Amino acid sequence: MGKNIKNLLIKKITEKKAVVGIVGVGYVGESLGRAIAEAGFTTHGFEADEARIRLLKDSLPVNFTLHCDKKLLNNCDIVCVCVPTPLTKENLPNTSILEAAVDEVRQQLKKGQLIIIESSVAPGTTRNIILPILNKGGLRVGCDFFLAFSPERVDPGNSNYSVRNIPKVVGGIEDNSQRLGVVFYGSVVEKVVPVESCEAAELTKVLENVFRLINISLINEIADYARALNINIWEVINAAASKPFGFLAHYPGPGAGGYCIPVLPIYLLDSAKKNNISLPLVELATLSNRKQPEKIANMALTIMNGKLHKSTNGNGIKPQALLVGISYKENLGDTRESVALKIWNKLEEGGVEVHYHDPYVLRLNGFTSSDLNEEFLKKMDMIIVTTPHRNISYETLIASKKPLLDTRGVLNNYTGANIYHI
Amino acid sequence: MGKNIKNLLIKKITEKKAVVGIVGVGYVGESLGRAIAEAGFTTHGFEADEARIRLLKDSLPVNFTLHCDKKLLNNCDIVCVCVPTPLTKENLPNTSILEAAVDEVRQQLKKGQLIIIESSVAPGTTRNIILPILNKGGLRVGCDFFLAFSPERVDPGNSNYSVRNIPKVVGGIEDNSQRLGVVFYGSVVEKVVPVESCEAAELTKVLENVFRLINISLINEIADYARALNINIWEVINAAASKPFGFLAHYPGPGAGGYCIPVLPIYLLDSAKKNNISLPLVELATLSNRKQPEKIANMALTIMNGKLHKSTNGNGIKPQALLVGISYKENLGDTRESVALKIWNKLEEGGVEVHYHDPYVLRLNGFTSSDLNEEFLKKMDMIIVTTPHRNISYETLIASKKPLLDTRGVLNNYTGANIYHI
Numbered sequence: 038m039g040k041n042i043k044n045l046l047i048k049k050i051t052e053k054k055a056v057v058g059i060v061g062v063g064y065v066g067e068s069l070g071r072a073i074a075e076a077g078f079t080t081h082g083f084e085a086d087e088a089r090i091r092l093l094k095d096s097l098p099v100n101f102t103l104h105c106d107k108k109l110l111n112n113c114d115i116v117c118v119c120v121p122t123p124l125t126k127e128n129l130p131n132t133s134i135l136e137a138a139v140d141e142v143r144q145q146l147k148k149g150q151l152i153i154i155e156s157s158v159a160p161g162t163t164r165n166i167i168l169p170i171l172n173k174g175g176l177r178v179g180c181d182f183f184l185a186f187s188p189e190r191v192d193p194g195n196s197n198y199s200v201r202n203i204p205k206v207v208g209g210i211e212d213n214s215q216r217l218g219v220v221f222y223g224s225v226v227e228k229v230v231p232v233e234s235c236e237a238a239e240l241t242k243v244l245e246n247v248f249r250l251i252n253i254s255l256i257n258e259i260a261d262y263a264r265a266l267n268i269n270i271w272e273v274i275n276a277a278a279s280k281p282f283g284f285l286a287h288y289p290g291p292g293a294g295g296y297c298i299p300v301l302p303i304y305l306l307d308s309a310k311k312n313n314i315s316l317p318l319v320e321l322a323t324l325s326n327r328k329q330p331e332k333i334a335n336m337a338l339t340i341m342n343g344k345l346h347k348s349t350n351g352n353g354i355k356p357q358a359l360l361v362g363i364s365y366k367e368n369l370g371d372t373r374e375s376v377a378l379k380i381w382n383k384l385e386e387g388g389v390e391v392h393y394h395d396p397y398v399l400r401l402n403g404f405t406s407s408d409l410n411e412e413f414l415k416k417m418d419m420i421i422v423t424t425p426h427r428n429i430s431y432e433t434l435i436a437s438k439k440p441l442l443d444t445r446g447v448l449n450n451y452t453g454a455n456i457y458h459i
Numbered sequence: 460m461g462k463n464i465k466n467l468l469i470k471k472i473t474e475k476k477a478v479v480g481i482v483g484v485g486y487v488g489e490s491l492g493r494a495i496a497e498a499g500f501t502t503h504g505f506e507a508d509e510a511r512i513r514l515l516k517d518s519l520p521v522n523f524t525l526h527c528d529k530k531l532l533n534n535c536d537i538v539c540v541c542v543p544t545p546l547t548k549e550n551l552p553n554t555s556i557l558e559a560a561v562d563e564v565r566q567q568l569k570k571g572q573l574i575i576i577e578s579s580v581a582p583g584t585t586r587n588i589i590l591p592i593l594n595k596g597g598l599r600v601g602c603d604f605f606l607a608f609s610p611e612r613v614d615p616g617n618s619n620y621s622v623r624n625i626p627k628v629v630g631g632i633e634d635n636s637q638r639l640g641v642v643f644y645g646s647v648v649e650k651v652v653p654v655e656s657c658e659a660a661e662l663t664k665v666l667e668n669v670f671r672l673i674n675i676s677l678i679n680e681i682a683d684y685a686r687a688l689n690i691n692i693w694e695v696i697n698a699a700a701s702k703p704f705g706f707l708a709h710y711p712g713p714g715a716g717g718y719c720i721p722v723l724p725i726y727l728l729d730s731a732k733k734n735n736i737s738l739p740l741v742e743l744a745t746l747s748n749r750k751q752p753e754k755i756a757n758m759a760l761t762i763m764n765g766k767l768h769k770s771t772n773g774n775g776i777k778p779q780a781l782l783v784g785i786s787y788k789e790n791l792g793d794t795r796e797s798v799a800l801k802i803w804n805k806l807e808e809g810g811v812e813v814h815y816h817d818p819y820v821l822r823l824n825g826f827t828s829s830d831l832n833e834e835f836l837k838k839m840d841m842i843i844v845t846t847p848h849r850n851i852s853y854e855t856l857i858a859s860k861k862p863l864l865d866t867r868g869v870l871n872n873y874t875g876a877n878i879y880h881i
């Protein structure tokens with residue numbers, strides 16, 4: 038019975054007649070949906086945010102349509118869940134959006150459907166949290182319906198790699214589910230990497246991000262040492278990167294932001310704690326990354342304190358700081374878990390009035406991106422480059438002669454009494 | 460004056476008439492000396508260990524001769540110091556061999572010589588320890604003689620990369636020294652990477668090794684988590700390695716050994732401490748790596764304890780364990796800082812009698828490598844694969860049906876009640 042249902046779906050996939058639903062059309066869902074539609078499948082995107090639908094809909098392939106209503110899920114043979122898995126205010130895993138999305142999928146669950154989770158989660162989540170929700174309907178997994186986990190690996194802004202040419206790791210809750218996931222993604226992307234369980238696929242994504250976090254934290258630590266000894270860390274990293282094996286360059290900065298690198302290690306730590314396992318290195322890297330924006334803010338405050346008595350101190354006007362680049366990553370407008378915002382908070386706590394400039398984020402929390410004109414820059418006491426966007430006139434910042442703290446190495450070729458490198 | 464001396468040496472290098480001395484002809488000195496001799500320079504190797512000289516001398520290029528006596532140093536235009544920089548018994552940097560070697564160089568120091576330090580050291584060592592020794596003779600650096608630092612990057616056993624095709628990082632104590640170092644290595648290796656100071660070159664090597672240590676420690680930590688959750692960590696690592704950017708695979712094991720990866724982070728920590736800088740991640744990685752052999756030994760003891768009451772317990776005979784591979788790295792006979800020896804100690808402390816098999820280390824500390832025959836294996840209570848040498852009959856080990864702990868992933872394709880994977 039399960040075998041017939043499975044074979045029917047394989048046939049539909051092979052003939053490109055399977056209808057695919059994407060739940061959550063954020064950056065991940067959009068990229069994945071495009072790739073699936075371009076591979077020839079009728080694709081429905083389900084997105085609660087109507088503004089997001091209006092923004093996207095005219096730019097999508099004709100066979101990729103967006104819907105607010107989830108009813109069409111029932112028409113889908115394959116459903117990919119791509120909703121975010123953020124942190125709570127207490128810095129703990131927040132799978133409530135994922136669980137709610139899966140519950141909506143469950144309401145439309147029908148025989149023969151393959152459900153694939155793409156959201157980043159702690160190992161065991163698909164089996165212990167997702168499957169029980171789907172089981173409520175009474176259908177049997179591996180027989181009536183199928184469940185797989187395949188971590189998203191989209192690297193926003195990376196022009197060399199897209200969904201199509203990034204190998205796709207796929208694990209199933211049992212063998213039929215794995216097989217179906219492998220067949221489906223095999224018809225969408227260039228290479229599929231099957232693994233023996235959902236847990237292995239979940240941990241793959243976690244490992245990739247923990248690797249990044251620990252190496253970013255390490256290089257920030259080594260950068261502190263290099264700064265104290267007056268050694269140019271950027272030159273050292275580039276020299277080390279000339280080694281043709283056993284090294285991968287990471288660069289210092291204000292800390293890792295975004296919704297993967299600082300988030301997944303916390304999912305892992307939470308899971309480890311629940312299993313009574315201690316992960317001291319991951320814990321320390323998380324802590325170190327959390328402290329990094331504060332360290333940068335303190336560097337800026339120290340620089341300002343050295344200068345301020347000449348200008349604003351004592352006249353009741355707060356010192357003025359400008360953050361250049363407020364999104365979490367260069368050339369993008371995404372501000373989730375952006376460390377620039379954490380530096381902003383720390384500066385405000387230090388009594389500083391903060392402004393920002395970001396060509397990708399024109400408005401944020403009631404503030405608007407400031408123009409980098411001479412008159413405006415004249416009012417600033419400090420400029421901090423927080424995100425290294427391409428199309429920013431760094432020359433204008435330098436010409437202002439204001440104290441300028443570069444946290445991203447974009448001004449490495451400039452020296453001057455007013456330029457501070459981390 | 461300094462300029463003339465420098466130009467004369469450049470001319471000698473360009474015409475391959477410069478005579479080169481290598482102080483310390485261990486693995487690094489041998490590899491470097493061969494490359495220099497093969498580039499056409501008359502090369503003298505200075506080595507205190509006469510047995511080492513006898514072992515090597517017939518295999519070297521005709522223009523690479525070995526000497527016990529250091530007098531010929533005075534004939535050399537360029538002297539590369541390649542002596543080891545190990546740890547003291549208290550696990551602290553031990554630069555005494557390096558300092559003694561440099562003092563011998565100082566005794567023969569003459570105008571126009573270029574001294575290059577290849578030994579791995581903490582940043583600042585060339586300037587603050589080496590230079591003062593060389594200065595004792597009264598010659599002026601950058602003018603009468605020259606001093607550069609160029610870290611060795613030899614990867615023993617790596618058949619793809621040798622001295623010639625591994626880019627060579629070079630920093631000078633001042634500009635003339637850097638220039639000479641760059642010109643010299645430019646005539647020996649395919650690519651030279653100049654950096655602006657000896658300190659930058661010193662830190663490059665440290666960074667490369669700290670990167671390795673922290674990533675090995677991280678994966679050992681994640682492997683503990685995966686083991687507890689019954690996830691195959693090797694499959695996860697290979698899946699993560701399919702990501703074409705932002706990841707570099709490291710594998711779990713009994714801890715990093717050898718004279719670079721576990722050693723240089725300790726040099727760095729010592730330097731950081733003296734400069735009042737805290738490097739918590741490096742410190743924790745060092746600690747984690749130091750604990751790893753104990754963890755493996757404890758795993759072995761636990762496995763043995765589960766079995767022993769049936770065989771040896773209570774009859775006064777100690778449980779017998781066999782370590783397979785005793786050198787620090789596969790397919791080599793080097794046992795420096797080998798974690799297998801640390802596992803050995805821990806097992807002995809646990810009341811176990813230890814044997815070893817290693818085709819590359821036939822004798823060690825009064826023990827001899829045991830033959831892997833049926834009769835011998837029958838006496839063992841436990842077998843631990845500690846170093847994954849190529850030419851070992853793992854089939855014979857498996858056929859013995861003895862409890863078998865694989866710390867290196869060489870038996871990943873085997874399952875069985877007696878096979879334990881880390």
